[in-house]
Amino acid sequence: MSFRTTAEVIDxxxxxxxxxxxSLLTDLIADDCVMEANQPAPDGARYEGRTACLEFWQALADDRTTRFEPENVLISGEHATVRWRYRFGDGPTDSVRGVNLTTVRNGLIVESLGYSKTTGDVPLAADGLDAA
Structure with missing residues (x-):
């Protein structure tokens, strides 16, 4: 395997x-990779190890009923921030936006943490703020 930059790996x-x-994922994942999905709330599911992370991502990539759209990619050294939209239907509300924070070392993904916007209303009073 030749060394790949963070930008090449994320692309x-x-x-x-x-x-x-x-198949593009096969040689991108480190043996000790850790991935946190954005669901289920509040913390998301955690996957540890190359096999677990690769299986999760391969299933997601193979799902032709959905569309992943990167909106912005920012690379800083071995860190990448990817803002995205994930579409699961054709309607205007059939999508969610989110971000992945990813770390790449020696040309392999070692960590990827996924976060998404909530699809429900969050009452302001829950934060100790008045809703009025």
């Missing part, structure tokens, strides 16, 4: 989902 990772080509 290929994103293409796996936009092109529904799970």
């Amino acid at each position: 290929r990772f994103n293409r796996a989902f936009t092109e529904h080509d799970a």
Whole structure:
């Protein structure tokens, strides 16, 4: 394996989902990779190890009923921030926006933490603020 930059790894990772080509993921994941999905709330599911992370991402990439759309990618050294929209239907409310914070070392993904906007109303009073 030749060394890949963080930008190259993230570009290929994103293409796996936009092109529904799970084979692009095969040699991008480190043996000790940790991934936290954005569901279920509040903390998301945690996957540890290459096999668990790869299986999760391959299933997601293979799902042709959904669309992943990167909106903005910011690379800083071995860190990447990817803002995205995930579409699960054709209607205006059939999507969710989110962000992944990813760390790449030696050309492999070692950590990816996913966060998404809530799809429900969160009462302001829950934060100790008046809703009025």
